[in-house]
Amino acid sequence: MNYIRQLGVLIACCVAGDALSILLHGALPGNVLGLTLLLLLLIFGPIRLNHVEHTADFLLQNMAFFFLPACLGVLEIFAQIKIEILAMLAVCVLTTLCTATATAFTVHIVFRLQHRESEEAFDHD
Missing domain, CATH: 4.10.220 (Light-harvesting Protein)
Incomplete structure (x- = not known):
């Protein structure tokens, strides 16, 4: 269940980045805005590293699938x-x-x- 919650946090950042990109009329890509949002949330504390760490590690270790x-x-x-x-x-x-x-x-x-x-x-x- 922990992985699903962590994946939900990551997907929420991606969706928020895409929504922000639409609001900005595509001035910046949604994936860049989503990662920036995740970074800001990690820096300022609403999200801690342990909220996304295991799922992010899994995705990084299996990055070849995305290619x-x-x-x-x-x-x-x-x-x-x-x-x-x-x-x-x-x-x-x-x-x-x-x-x-x-x-x-x-x-x-x-x-x-x-x-x-x-x-x-x-x-x-």
Whole structure:
């Protein structure tokens, strides 16, 4: 019964997020608003972590099930997209490399800034 109550809390946040999205005329997606609402409720205390923890852990551990409809949808239209599969794979590889490069440069810059700040603090002492 505990799982059903916890699932009810999570579904209520999702439905409230969807309703809020409708009121905002779709300015923000309902799922984002629902998660934001859940976060605010957790931060400010009406909902405690133990009110949703076990069901949320179960959903996270079984997240692969939520990707099945998307994978099946791709398989359903594979005949239409197979002529462009090399271009799509090239885009995936290229964007992955760009993301990794941008992340590496960002980390490098942050490390250099942190090292410089620690040297300046050491010089002042």
